[in-house]
Amino acid sequence: MSLNINPQNLPRYQTWGMVGVVLLILVTIFGFLISRQYFDQSKVADLHEEVLSTQKRRLKTELASVLDYIRFMSQQAESVLAEDAKSHVNQAHSVATSLYTSLKDKFPDAEIQGIIRESLREVRFFNGRGYLFIDDMQGQCILLPTAPQLEGTSLWDNQDDTGHFIMRGLVDAVKNPERAGISRYRWYPPDDNKVMKSKLAYVRYFEPFDWVIGTGDYLYQTENDLKQEALKRISSLRFGRNGYVSVLDRDGYVLFSPNTQERQLPKHVSLLRSEQERKVVQQILDVAKQGGGFTEYEWLFPDGSGHSSKKLSLVEVVPYWNWILVAGVYPEEIDQIFRRQVQEEQKDLTEDLWFLLLVLSAIGLVMLLISWAYGQWLRRLFLDYQADIKAQKYQIDEDARELQIASRVFETAREGIMVTDPENRIVAVNRSFTEITGYTSDEVKGVNPKILSSGRHSPDFYRRMWTSLMETDQWAGEIWNTTKGGQTFPEHLSLSAFRDEQGEVVNYVATFSDVTEQKLAEEQLRYMAEYDDLTGMPNRRLLMDRVNQTIARAKRQQLRCFTLMFIDLDRFKNINDSLGHSAGDQVLQEVAQRLQGAVREIDTVSRIGGDEFVVLISGKGDDAIASAANLSRRLLRMVSEPIVEQGVELIVTPSIGIASYPADGEDFETLLRNADAALYHAKSLGRNNFQFYSAEMNEKASSRLIMENALRQALEKKAFELYYQPQYDMQTRRLSGCEALIRWCHEGELIAPDQFIPLAEETGLILSIGEWVLREGCRQGAEWLSQGYDVPSVAVNVSAVQFRYEFYSTVKEVLKETGFPAERLVLEVTESTLMKDAVRARQLLMKLKLLGVQIALDDFGTGYSSLAYLKKFSLDKLKIDRAFIDGLPNDKDDKAIVGSILDVARHLGLETIAEGVETAEQAEFLTMYRCEQAQGFLFSKAIPAKDFTDLIKKNYAS
Ligand SMILES: Nc1nc2c(ncn2[C@@H]2O[C@H](COP(=O)(O)O[C@H]3[C@@H](O)[C@H](n4cnc5c(=O)[nH]c(N)nc54)O[C@@H]3COP(=O)(O)O)[C@@H](O)[C@H]2O)c(=O)[nH]1
Numbered sequence: 001m002s003l004n005i006n007p008q009n010l011p012r013y014q015t016w017g018m019v020g021v022v023l024l025i026l027v028t029i030f031g032f033l034i035s036r037q038y039f040d041q042s043k044v045a046d047l048h049e050e051v052l053s054t055q056k057r058r059l060k061t062e063l064a065s066v067l068d069y070i071r072f073m074s075q076q077a078e079s080v081l082a083e084d085a086k087s088h089v090n091q092a093h094s095v096a097t098s099l100y101t102s103l104k105d106k107f108p109d110a111e112i113q114g115i116i117r118e119s120l121r122e123v124r125f126f127n128g129r130g131y132l133f134i135d136d137m138q139g140q141c142i143l144l145p146t147a148p149q150l151e152g153t154s155l156w157d158n159q160d161d162t163g164h165f166i167m168r169g170l171v172d173a174v175k176n177p178e179r180a181g182i183s184r185y186r187w188y189p190p191d192d193n194k195v196m197k198s199k200l201a202y203v204r205y206f207e208p209f210d211w212v213i214g215t216g217d218y219l220y221q222t223e224n225d226l227k228q229e230a231l232k233r234i235s236s237l238r239f240g241r242n243g244y245v246s247v248l249d250r251d252g253y254v255l256f257s258p259n260t261q262e263r264q265l266p267k268h269v270s271l272l273r274s275e276q277e278r279k280v281v282q283q284i285l286d287v288a289k290q291g292g293g294f295t296e297y298e299w300l301f302p303d304g305s306g307h308s309s310k311k312l313s314l315v316e317v318v319p320y321w322n323w324i325l326v327a328g329v330y331p332e333e334i335d336q337i338f339r340r341q342v343q344e345e346q347k348d349l350t351e352d353l354w355f356l357l358l359v360l361s362a363i364g365l366v367m368l369l370i371s372w373a374y375g376q377w378l379r380r381l382f383l384d385y386q387a388d389i390k391a392q393k394y395q396i397d398e399d400a401r402e403l404q405i406a407s408r409v410f411e412t413a414r415e416g417i418m419v420t421d422p423e424n425r426i427v428a429v430n431r432s433f434t435e436i437t438g439y440t441s442d443e444v445k446g447v448n449p450k451i452l453s454s455g456r457h458s459p460d461f462y463r464r465m466w467t468s469l470m471e472t473d474q475w476a477g478e479i480w481n482t483t484k485g486g487q488t489f490p491e492h493l494s495l496s497a498f499r500d501e502q503g504e505v506v507n508y509v510a511t512f513s514d515v516t517e518q519k520l521a522e523e524q525l526r527y528m529a530e531y532d533d534l535t536g537m538p539n540r541r542l543l544m545d546r547v548n549q550t551i552a553r554a555k556r557q558q559l560r561c562f563t564l565m566f567i568d569l570d571r572f573k574n575i576n577d578s579l580g581h582s583a584g585d586q587v588l589q590e591v592a593q594r595l596q597g598a599v600r601e602i603d604t605v606s607r608i609g610g611d612e613f614v615v616l617i618s619g620k621g622d623d624a625i626a627s628a629a630n631l632s633r634r635l636l637r638m639v640s641e642p643i644v645e646q647g648v649e650l651i652v653t654p655s656i657g658i659a660s661y662p663a664d665g666e667d668f669e670t671l672l673r674n675a676d677a678a679l680y681h682a683k684s685l686g687r688n689n690f691q692f693y694s695a696e697m698n699e700k701a702s703s704r705l706i707m708e709n710a711l712r713q714a715l716e717k718k719a720f721e722l723y724y725q726p727q728y729d730m731q732t733r734r735l736s737g738c739e740a741l742i743r744w745c746h747e748g749e750l751i752a753p754d755q756f757i758p759l760a761e762e763t764g765l766i767l768s769i770g771e772w773v774l775r776e777g778c779r780q781g782a783e784w785l786s787q788g789y790d791v792p793s794v795a796v797n798v799s800a801v802q803f804r805y806e807f808y809s810t811v812k813e814v815l816k817e818t819g820f821p822a823e824r825l826v827l828e829v830t831e832s833t834l835m836k837d838a839v840r841a842r843q844l845l846m847k848l849k850l851l852g853v854q855i856a857l858d859d860f861g862t863g864y865s866s867l868a869y870l871k872k873f874s875l876d877k878l879k880i881d882r883a884f885i886d887g888l889p890n891d892k893d894d895k896a897i898v899g900s901i902l903d904v905a906r907h908l909g910l911e912t913i914a915e916g917v918e919t920a921e922q923a924e925f926l927t928m929y930r931c932e933q934a935q936g937f938l939f940s941k942a943i944p945a946k947d948f949t950d951l952i953k954k955n956y957a958s
Pocket residue numbers: 725739740741742752753754757770773797798799858859882915916917918935936937938942
């Protein structure tokens with residue numbers, strides 16, 4: 001069976017596995033315990049036997065200790081007797097001594113002796129058997145309480161049944177340094193005068209009367225005492241539940257047995273009342289005769305029930321005391337104990353089993369919980385692991401893909417790629433390598449890249465290249481190499497060293513591209529960046545470079561002075577406007593050539609924009625000024641030579657501004673700015689002349705700057721105001737509209753537009769100003785309409801700059817915003833505005849016309865205005881310039897011009913309006929020549945909106 005491993009199954013398998021293991025452990029433990037229980041039962045019998053033998057061992061041990069005790073007691077008889085005798089003798093000696101001491105000076109010795117003798121006569125001990133005797137050292141008996149008749153007689157020759165002289169033995173016993181000692185002898189016991197028995201006496205010498213005081217006893221008597229004491233001790237002895245030791249003597253007397261029907265002991269076996277007991281005692285005596293051992297018999301069970309039970313007894317013989325010791329156990333009792341013990345053990349075992357079951361169940365549960373938690377953890381781990389594997393797999397796939405891509409990139413790369421080994425032998429090249437160098441892969445494999453060397457670079461170059469590569473693992477730069485065909489070419493080469501983990505170079509990879517074209521393009525770009533496209537002359541940038549170089553040279557004292565000549569063609573715009581841009585370009589090229597032809601080779605002629613040329617004249621010393629003046633004159637003359645263009649002979653005059661280094665500036669910008677100021681001055685002096693820069697010019701320039709800033713602020717501060725000049729219908733003499741004309745309230749003065757509009761146009765501020773004028777004019781027009789005043793049109797002047805930038809959307813937005821009707825708005829544009837980019841202007845006018853606004857051509861007649869152009873533009877109105885109105889009605893030319901303008905306009909269906917009408921004659925003429933409208937001081941100057949409102953009101957009133 002194959003397992004399906006997934007994050008869900010894994011913890012499940014694991015949990016079931018753990019459950020299985022736990023159950024197996026539980027079953028095994030239970031099996032073991034239960035089998036152990038059965039095994040224990042089978043061992044009960046063995047155990048019973050073992051207990052029995054243990055009991056037997058115990059009986060042996062118990063009897064052995066009793067035997068040890070008896071043996072000890074028996075060995076103690078003589079010493080006990082000696083010690084006791086000694087104690088009594090010492091006491092008697094003390095008594096005798098104290099009596100003697102107290103009486104010796106009062107009574108004669110014989111009397112003291114009698115007092116001592118009598119005071120000791122009645123002294124008894126040893127259970128009444130013991131007494132004190134006194135003999136003198138010559139063997140005469142002084143005191144003998146048991147035979148007073150012998151007192152005063154000599155017992156010196158008295159012998160025992162072994163021939164031992166008893167008295168002499170007693171006297172000899174004190175002949176030692178302690179003057180005391182023991183003497184042994186035999187004598188008849190009190191109850192038997194036939195057989196002597198061993199006796200022991202302790203004697204002590206009593207010096208005052210040369211006596212021997214002593215006492216003694218039969219050893220058997222002491223032994224009997226000890227036996228009684230031992231019997232007493234044995235009778236109190238118990239072991240186990242009912243264990244005791246019975247004592248018999250070998251003559252058949254039962255000396256001690258606590259569990260018998262007999263009330264009085266000792267009793268001879270034959271006198272026992274119970275036959276059973278007699279039988280048993282006889283059985284014990286028989287066993288004792290055979291040296292002792294275990295024996296079984298029925299005996300009274302000591303539980304008070306009176307029933308007999310089997311008893312196992314050990315019989316031991318005590319030979320030196322003629323005793324028989326019996327100690328036994330009841331097997332029934334053992335069985336009872338054993339059964340109880342087995343039951344208790346079984347009960348304990350059952351309880352243990354339940355407890356174990358509980359504990360194991362709890363452990364099992366805990367293990368299951370742990371297993372579950374572990375499973376969950378494992379699952380998460382597995383998920384992480386799986387995610388990791390996925391990520392790794394993804395990474396491997398990615399790597400493989402990247403490798404594939406890398407291999408494709410390698411093969412298809414536009415750059416040539418060359419891989420070399422650490423010894424710099426080529427190991428691989430790509431297709432582009434072959435395409436660029438001409439060498440195939442087979443031709444270069446194993447070869448040093450040196451074969452590509454062009455020989456153009458010095459060994460030092462290659463040394464630096466390798467140093468950089470080894471130090472930084474990178475090198476990039478341009479290098480010249482040679483193709484297989486021997487052609488040298490520039491390439492951009494990037495070298496990289498790839499190292500292994502030990503830092504050893506594994507490969508060098510060179511990537512290169514043929515930069516021949518790029519270099520050409522760069523060259524071209526550089527040319528474009530530095531040279532004027534039209535004339536091929538250095539442009540402003542290159543001029544600046546050269547000026548800076550010249551300044552550097554001048555600073556190095558090689559050149560003290562040089563000049564910059566700023567040349568601008570007078571009214572060049574007119575050529576463009578009238579003859580078109582290509583004609584203008586031709587004129588510029590011709591002028592450029594003439595300028596170039598007029599200067600030395602070391603001088604630089606540059607075109608910095610439009611019709612502006614700058615000439616850098618290098619010179620030495622003060623004559624630089626003079627030569628600049630001479631050159632300027634020459635240039636004025638040469639440039640002013642007629643130029644034939646499109647069959648027309650054009651005369652273009654230049655204006656020249658000159659600035660000298662270092663007097664007029666020490667850097668390019670200053671010099672150029674000051675040359676420009678000088679040029680401006682030349683222009684203001686009527687053009688076609690040259691001017692050297694002076695400080696005043698600078699002042700003028702700065703005042704322009706000040707004005708520019710003031711204009712900017714005026715916009716922010718809303719310092720502009722619109723004045724309105726009324727326009728009238730020449731037939732009805734009624735108000736036909738108005739022209740909005742801007743005024744600037746600057747520092748309390750009202751400044752006319754002539755003084756700031758040109759600057760606003762130059763600086764681009766006209767865009768914001770013009771938009772404001774358009775918005776304000778429309779707003780005011782809408783206000784008048786909303787007030788019920790029918791102002792047929794509001795004309796607004798539009799500068800050429802405005803015309804170029806987003807003008808259409810501005811107009812549309814303003815109309816929408818102010819709600820002023822488009823058809824009432826007249827936009828006044830000049831001819832030059834239209835001619836600057838006629839195509840664009842035409843499109844824009846068409847769009848504006850679609851909005852509904854009217855277009856008026858302002859200052860008509862002042863430019864090269866060809867009437868032919870008028871048709872091309874969507875115009876509504878021609879505004880005849882004041883210059884032609886001035887001479888009316890007397891000046892023939894003016895009359896002719898105005899007449900023809902009015903004619904043409906009529907043919908083209910254009911409205912006409914004359915501006916600058918100051919006299920009634922002029923008005924009359926215009927009316928006669930059917931000019932439709934007019935404006936001028938004759939009617940009104942431009943007036944503030946409020947005054948214009950009053951004027952409308954008056955107009956309505958009339
Ligand atoms: N781009 C913008 N140009 C504007 C704006 N407002 C004015 N201008 C142009 O500034 C020039 C001077 O304008 P202004 O000083 O306002 O002079 C105008 C009239 O006051 C003046 N005029 C009118 N009638 C007579 C007259 O009988 N005699 C006389 N000597 N001058 C008179 O003519 C100027 C209006 O000319 P035009 O615009 O050509 O109709 C001027 O070129 C304005 O165009 C502006 O908001 N934007």
